[in-house]
Amino acid sequence: MLKSNGRRNTKQRQAVLAAVRELGNHPTAEQVYEVVRKQLPGTSISTVYRNLGILSEQGMLRTVTGLGREVHYDHNTGVHSHVKCSSCGRICDVMLRREDMPRLTEEWLCGYILEGISINFIGKCPECAEREEIR
Amino acid sequence: MLKSNGRRNTKQRQAVLAAVRELGNHPTAEQVYEVVRKQLPGTSISTVYRNLGILSEQGMLRTVTGLGREVHYDHNTGVHSHVKCSSCGRICDVMLRREDMPRLTEEWLCGYILEGISINFIGKCPECAEREEIR
DNA sequence: TAATATATTAGGAATAGTTCCTATTACTGA
DNA sequence: TCAGTAATAGGAACTATTCCTAATATATTA
Structure with a gap:
């Protein structure tokens, strides 16, 4: 859980995680941003990046690199x-x-x-x- | 050979290839640039990038991606x-x-x-x- | 060797993806 | 309900790379 690491459970963070899961097919930060903005229009791209990083660090997402210039994010951490x-x-x-x-x-x-x-x-x-x- | 593809054999191109071979350990474009500049001080970074691309295309070098943000270049094409x-x-x-x-x-x-x-x-x-x- | 055609160059601007900075906001525990 | 601080928006900065343009150099041909 996030809280055990002194992390807060903000609605932006929830929306980022939900977007990666919802999109399913290894979205980039930009693609996550598009989806999150629909739900929380004020969200900034730096917030998306920060949360993708934190969620990966906590093991709730996996980063997929080496498939091109962009980093992709995967809800399947296996x-x-x-x-x-x-x-x-x-x-x-x-x-x-x-x-x-x-x-x-x-x-x-x-x-x-x-x-x-x-x-x-x-x-x-x-x-x-x-x-x-x-x- | 380069010429069979309508390519010219410039001293900059020779220097780029020589630098990758000389450096040996999978240099980045920037590292190649450092070495080339010692021999041909006027060389620009865009010339280094262009030649690394052409030499890779011709099969004289290999690009190594997926090891981080930068592209690395390898003289070992096997x-x-x-x-x-x-x-x-x-x-x-x-x-x-x-x-x-x-x-x-x-x-x-x-x-x-x-x-x-x-x-x-x-x-x-x-x-x-x-x-x-x-x- | 000289002339010609064009590939290549230097230099800098532009781009893409990402990270960093700062003042403000909003969770969370007490 | 309040204080402490993690997180935020917005934009600047950064890094690696590509693109642009006028000038130059190489290779072919005469």
Whole structure:
């Protein structure tokens, strides 16, 4: 819970979390902002960024980086990867399990103590593949 | 070769490629710029960016994204991954081979036609791990 | 070697995404 | 209900990168 960390439960924070969950498909900060503004018109983009950061820090959201310039936010905080369409940018979950992850030897990691693995796929989504083939 | 694509072989372009090779450890555009300026003081940062782009396009360099906000450039264009230190930012090659890659089923990929996989590791390099433990 | 066509350049403006700053507001616990 | 302080709006600042334009340099051709 937020309060245990000295955080307050403001309506802006609630709206940001709700927007990420409602949008579902890995929205960017800008997309969250659009939705939040409908409910709380006065909300500023910096408030959205601040709350996305705090909610991620508290483990209520997950940040998804490495899929382009923008950071995406995911309400699904479990272990999984993503595939992004190189045409339309749509992002889809890839349910890699631990045993499907690459097997690593210590020597490959140059002595680094591993903290995280990020696996991103890029491809063409079915819709874009079809549309682009027709032309 | 560059010329077969209507490209010219300018001294700035040569210097950019040489700098990436010389630096070795996955430099950013800014780091390449620093080195190039020593040899060709008048060179502008936009020339560095343009040439990094062209050289990557020609397959003479590889761009490494997903390790942070900046793009890194790699003179090693073969198949491999990277591990980045969460403290000092140092990047090291990880020699994952194809058979160590995750095995994917079509269903996981939501029907996307796969174009690329990017696997990034984050960790603590031996030096940072030791230094931070002492304190 | 000289002339020509055009790819490339320097320099700076512009852009996108994000973070930072400050005075004001509004939660929360007492 | 009040005090303490986390959070806010609004905008400035920042960072990495791309875009623009007139001038320059390279490669081809004569």
